[in-house]
Amino acid sequence: MSTRELLILTGMSGAGRSTVAHALEDLGWYVVDNLPTSLVDTIVDLASVPGSEIDRLALVAGRQHLELMPKVAAMRASGHQVRVVYLDATDAELIKRYESSRRRHPFDSETGGLLESIQLERRLLEPMKGDCDLVIDTTELNVHQLKSKLVGAFEVSALEHLQVSVESFGFKHGLPLDADIVMDVRFLPNPHWEEGLRALTGLDHQVRDFVLDREECSSFVLGLVSLLETVLPHYAAEGKSYLTIAIGCTGGHHRSVAVAEEVGRRLRLSGQPVRVSHRDIIR
Numbered sequence: 001m002s003t004r005e006l007l008i009l010t011g012m013s014g015a016g017r018s019t020v021a022h023a024l025e026d027l028g029w030y031v032v033d034n035l036p037t038s039l040v041d042t043i044v045d046l047a048s049v050p051g052s053e054i055d056r057l058a059l060v061a062g063r064q065h066l067e068l069m070p071k072v073a074a075m076r077a078s079g080h081q082v083r084v085v086y087l088d089a090t091d092a093e094l095i096k097r098y099e100s101s102r103r104r105h106p107f108d109s110e111t112g113g114l115l116e117s118i119q120l121e122r123r124l125l126e127p128m129k130g131d132c133d134l135v136i137d138t139t140e141l142n143v144h145q146l147k148s149k150l151v152g153a154f155e156v157s158a159l160e161h162l163q164v165s166v167e168s169f170g171f172k173h174g175l176p177l178d179a180d181i182v183m184d185v186r187f188l189p190n191p192h193w194e195e196g197l198r199a200l201t202g203l204d205h206q207v208r209d210f211v212l213d214r215e216e217c218s219s220f221v222l223g224l225v226s227l228l229e230t231v232l233p234h235y236a237a238e239g240k241s242y243l244t245i246a247i248g249c250t251g252g253h254h255r256s257v258a259v260a261e262e263v264g265r266r267l268r269l270s271g272q273p274v275r276v277s278h279r280d281i282i283r
Contacts, residue, residue: 005029006044006080007058010068010128011087013106013121014094016138016146017060020087023147024058033060037067044075069128083241085153086125086132088177089139094118134242137177140279152275153242162236164228164272165244168202168260170252170280179246183224183259188217191254201281202257211258221259225266232272252280 007029009017021031032043040059047054061068068084075082089097098105098114107117129135134153138146153163169176171186191197191207200207211217228245235243247263249255257278264276 005056006075006082007056008040008061008068008072008082008084009058009087010061010084010125010132011135012089012094012118012125014097014118015087015089016141017087019138019143019146020085020136020150021058021060023143023150026147027150029056029058030054031058031060034062035059036062037071040068040071041075044080048080069131083134084132086129086135088129088135088137090174090177091115091118091122093139133240135178139177140173149277162232162240163242163275164232164267165242165275165277166260166264166267167244167246167276168252168256168278168281169246169248170250170256170283171248172250173252173280173283175248176244176246176279179244181243181245183245183247185217185220185247185249185255185259188214188220188249188255188259190250192251197254200254202254202259202261202278203281207254208258208261211255212262217259221262221266225263225270228263228267229270229272252278252283257281 007024009020011017018033021033025031030047035043040061043059044057046052047057072082072084095114095118105114105117105121107120108114111117111120136146136149136153141149152165167176167179171184175182188211191200191210194210197207197210202208202211212221232243245263247256247260260276260278264274267274
């Protein structure tokens with residue numbers, strides 16, 4: 001017998017595993033934090049015995065992350081439905097968080113400084129990152145935004161559903177680390193240079209009309225939605241549980257927001273559940 005939902009959190013130190021653990025508890029998950037990898041099997045077996053009241057179990061991996069994926073493969077082979085979430089953030093953000101908390105990095109004793117520790121851990125974890133079901137970039141997320149993202153990610157409980165997110169962003173603020181597909185809409189005229197539109201965003205109808213009514217934009221959106229409708233079933237068939245499509249413009253206020261909203265709307269019309277978010281809209 002297996003728990004109804006089993007989630008394992010891993011990723012970079014300082015990227016927010018403990019914060020996510022608290023958020024999951026608020027969402028009704030039974031959470032075990034900082035769990036040694038050697039005990040994963042034991043905890044899962046205990047939670048899965050007949051009569052157990054734990055139907056949503058989240059395990060926050062300790063330092064032995066590299067031993068995790070073989071454990072996950074074994075659990076899946078024995079019938080457990082396991083999702084693995086990888087939390088990430090930029091080096092600069094991780095440095096800021098560690099300097100703010102004044103905590104030592106787990107690899108501190110093996111390197112000559114904080115940046116070197118972060119870079120070492122990133123190199124060690126990079127091979128397993130691609131095998132995780134979902135990557136969440138926490139660089140720009142506060143606690144409330146992170147919780148909202150978790151609600152969106154786990155509101156569908158079964159693994160058979162591909163959960164699609166469309167996210168707008170600004171290239172000048174960097175690429176989203178969790179993006180699977182990145183599209184660039186900077187070829188469209190920029191509303192920023194229109195006096196009456198500069199202070200608005202792509203959520204306002206004036207900007208939306210300015211961007212979407214152009215023939216080149218209509219053709220782009222039509223082509224992108226057609227492409228997504230073609231590839232999404234194949235991603236699902238390959239067992240992918242999450243897909244993030246990032247659409248970027250210069251600042252993330254106007255063009256990318258309008259296009260992301262329109263792409264999300266059209267995908268919903270085709271029957272695909274979609275979450276739309278705007279990373280840089282309030283910058």
